[in-house]
Amino acid sequence: MSKIIIIGAGIAGISVAYGLHTKLGKSHSITMVNPVDYFQFTPSNVWVGVGWRKKSDTTLPLEKYLSKFNIRFIPQALQKIDAENNSIYLLDNTKLDYDYLIITTGPKLAFDEIPGAGPLGGFTQSICTVDHAETANTAYQKLLENPGPVVIGAMPGSSCFGPIYEYSLVMSTDLRNKKIRNKIPMTLITSEPYIGHMGLGGVNDSKSLLESELRKNDIKWITNAKTTKVEVDKIFVSELDSNGNTIKEHVVPFKFSMMLPAFKGVDAVSAVDGLCNPRGFVLIDDHQRSKKYPNIYAAGVCVAITPPEQTIVPTGVPKTGYMIETMVSAIIENIAADMDGKPATAIATCGALCLADMGNTGIAFVAIPQIPPRNINWAKGGKWVHWAKVLYEKYFLFKVKHGWSEPVFEKYFLRILGLKRLE
Numbered sequence: 001m002s003k004i005i006i007i008g009a010g011i012a013g014i015s016v017a018y019g020l021h022t023k024l025g026k027s028h029s030i031t032m033v034n035p036v037d038y039f040q041f042t043p044s045n046v047w048v049g050v051g052w053r054k055k056s057d058t059t060l061p062l063e064k065y066l067s068k069f070n071i072r073f074i075p076q077a078l079q080k081i082d083a084e085n086n087s088i089y090l091l092d093n094t095k096l097d098y099d100y101l102i103i104t105t106g107p108k109l110a111f112d113e114i115p116g117a118g119p120l121g122g123f124t125q126s127i128c129t130v131d132h133a134e135t136a137n138t139a140y141q142k143l144l145e146n147p148g149p150v151v152i153g154a155m156p157g158s159s160c161f162g163p164i165y166e167y168s169l170v171m172s173t174d175l176r177n178k179k180i181r182n183k184i185p186m187t188l189i190t191s192e193p194y195i196g197h198m199g200l201g202g203v204n205d206s207k208s209l210l211e212s213e214l215r216k217n218d219i220k221w222i223t224n225a226k227t228t229k230v231e232v233d234k235i236f237v238s239e240l241d242s243n244g245n246t247i248k249e250h251v252v253p254f255k256f257s258m259m260l261p262a263f264k265g266v267d268a269v270s271a272v273d274g275l276c277n278p279r280g281f282v283l284i285d286d287h288q289r290s291k292k293y294p295n296i297y298a299a300g301v302c303v304a305i306t307p308p309e310q311t312i313v314p315t316g317v318p319k320t321g322y323m324i325e326t327m328v329s330a331i332i333e334n335i336a337a338d339m340d341g342k343p344a345t346a347i348a349t350c351g352a353l354c355l356a357d358m359g360n361t362g363i364a365f366v367a368i369p370q371i372p373p374r375n376i377n378w379a380k381g382g383k384w385v386h387w388a389k390v391l392y393e394k395y396f397l398f399k400v401k402h403g404w405s406e407p408v409f410e411k412y413f414l415r416i417l418g419l420k421r422l423e
Contacts, residue, residue, distance in 0.1 A: 002028045002339060005088060005096055007078055007269075008104035009034035009062055010042065011396070012300030012324045016102055019332040019405040021069045024339075030071045031096065033088070037062055037075035039400050040130040043321070044393050046166040046357065048133035049258065050140055050174045055130050058393070060400050069403045078105070078268040083275065083293045100335055103282055103298040107263035108270075114155050116230030117259060123230045125258040127163060136258055140171070147180055148255030151235055153189030155227050157262025159301075159316025161198045164190060165210055166357050167258055172217040173359025181218075187252055188214065188221040189237055189259070191313040195221055199315045200352065201308040201372050203365040204379035213358060213381075222250060226313045227259065235259070240312050263316060265302060277304045287344035288331045297335070299327035305350075308371045321392075322353035323370055325407035332405075351376070353410055355389040362386045366419055376419055388413070 004020060006013050009032055017032050024030075044058040066073045074096075080089040087097045109128055111118030119126050125136035143150070152168045154161055168188050175181035192198065195214065196206035214221055226238040235257060237250040264270070265280020274292035276282055281304035283291045288303075290296040305317040326349040333346035351368030362385025368376040395409045 002099040003097060004028060004030045004100045004102065004335070005098040006030070006032045006102045006104060007034075007088070008106055008300070008302070009039055009073075010104060010106050010300065011321055012104035012106075012328055013102075014039055014400055015325060015328040015405065015407070016104060016299060016331055017066065017071050018069065018399075018403050019328055020335065021071060021403065022405040023332050023336050026070055028339075031074065032062070032066060032071055033074045033076060033078060033090065033096075034062065035075070035077040037073075039065075041393055041396055042129075043355075043389070045127040045130055045133035046163055046170050048130055049125075049127045049136040049167060050171055051137050052170070052174070055134055058397070059130060060397060065401055065403070078266070080268055081272050081275075083272050083290075083296060086295065099295065100338075101293075101296045102331060103269055103296065103302055104300045105266045105269055106301045108266045108280065110157065110262040110264045113157065113262055114227055114229060114259075117155060117227075117261060123232050123257065124235075125256070126260065127167060127258060128160075128260065139256055143184070143256040144178065144180065146255065147183035149253050150184055150186045151189060151252050151254040151257040151259070152186070153222075153225065153227070153258075154191050154260045155262055156191045157314045157316060158191055158260045159199050159263050160260055160318050161190065161192060161315075162318065162320075162354050162356050164188060164258075164260060165213075168219055169213055169217055169358035172219060186217075186219045188219055189225045189227065189235065189252065190221070190223055191225055191227075191311070191315050192223055193242075193311050193313075193315075194223050197311070197315070198354075198365075199307065199318050200367060200370060203352070203354075203367045204377050206363075206365060206379055209363050209379060209381055213363070222252075224312050225250075230257070230259070242312065244312050262314075263301060269302065279304075281305075286347050287334045288327055288348060289334070289344065295338075297331045299331055300324045303327070305371075317370070318352070318354075320352045320354050320370075321396075322407070322410045323348070323350050325410055326350060329407070353414065355385055355392060357386050357389045360386060362389065364388065364417070366414065366417070368419075378417070378419060380417075 270280030
């Protein structure tokens with residue numbers, strides 16, 4: 001019997017746990033380790049951040065559902081990985097041995113790289129976790145009582161841009177519904193070289209589509225923005241040209257600001273010799289395996305992916321739900337093959353399916369593969385995108401409750417759009 005440990009219980013972790021259970025049955029031990037005792041559907045945080053959802057709407061207790069499928073759950077943070085001896089140590093010094101280790105930790109949020117950034121000890125909000133999103137909503141409710149300027153954006157090195165567009169446009173919709181949009185000027189500040197770049201070099205007409213939505217909502221923007229520091233009521237930004245020269249220094253006032261930070265690998269993972277790149281992201285081969293430790297696999301935000309192009313202000317590559325699902329599928333197949341003494345052959349498609357909600361409308365992006373040149377490069381907008389994201393939220397929470405392992409939504413959603421799913 002093989003011992004399999006999964007570190008992290010987000011979209012990647014929960015999907016790989018159920019997938020391995022389905023593929024391997026009860027003949028092998030599966031253990032999941034996570035710092036908190038609940039699953040959180042991160043894409044819903046844009047709604048939590050304006051009070052459209054509560055934490056209880058988008059989270060589920062892990063022990064309750066994992067135990068139904070004989071998956072052991074330990075609600076503890078990771079302290080150390082001893083990759084040479086196939087073991088990990090938890091925060092209380094508990095040692096767990098493994099035959100296969102799967103890293104799905106998500107990122108470390110590098111607020112510390114920008115003075116004054118972050119919800120803990122800083123002056124900006126975040127929607128990276130559901131707790132952050134709830135804190136952001138508390139600050140947003142105060143803004144409603146005492147309106148003033150709003151700044152939303154992404155710091156240098158960020159690799160998650162969809163949420164800044166979603167949060168800006170969802171907030172604008174909410175403010176219009178409350179009939180106080182006219183009292184709250186909004187500015188979007190992003191490290192992207194242009195609106196709609198999204199860390200992907202753009203997807204189809206993403207530039208014009210997103211610029212149009214920002215204009216319709218009276219949201220100003222600053223691109224090639226190098227945020228340098230944040231103070232209690234203002235953010236300092238250097239706007240750069242295509243040669244990296246500063247063309248304007250901005251001091252943007254705010255009463256509410258949500259700025260996504262750069263991502264790094266979590267400390268316990270990045271500390272393993274030869275496992276990660278300098279930013280702490282796991283270096284993998286074509287089969288999702290560590291390049292140094294062949295019994296360690298990784299999926300999701302923690303994986304190192306080279307950006308499609310070097311941008312003036314650093315930007316990373318996003319890892320969307322569909323891309324993560326294909327990583328997970330490859331891991332499951334390759335672990336099963338290794339157990340049977342066969343070579344790894346499964347390779348993740350690494351395509352992007354992004355449903356960007358804008359409150360009462362939205363834009364869907366499909367990029368397969370995620371990095372250009374692509375076989376599919378598609379984007380469309382409409383009210384249907386908002387409802388598609390609502391459906392995806394309900395689907396994934398249902399999936400967690402019932403142990404589904406097949407990425408049914410992604411598979412059939414692409415078919416509905418008339419796009420062939422490429423494996």
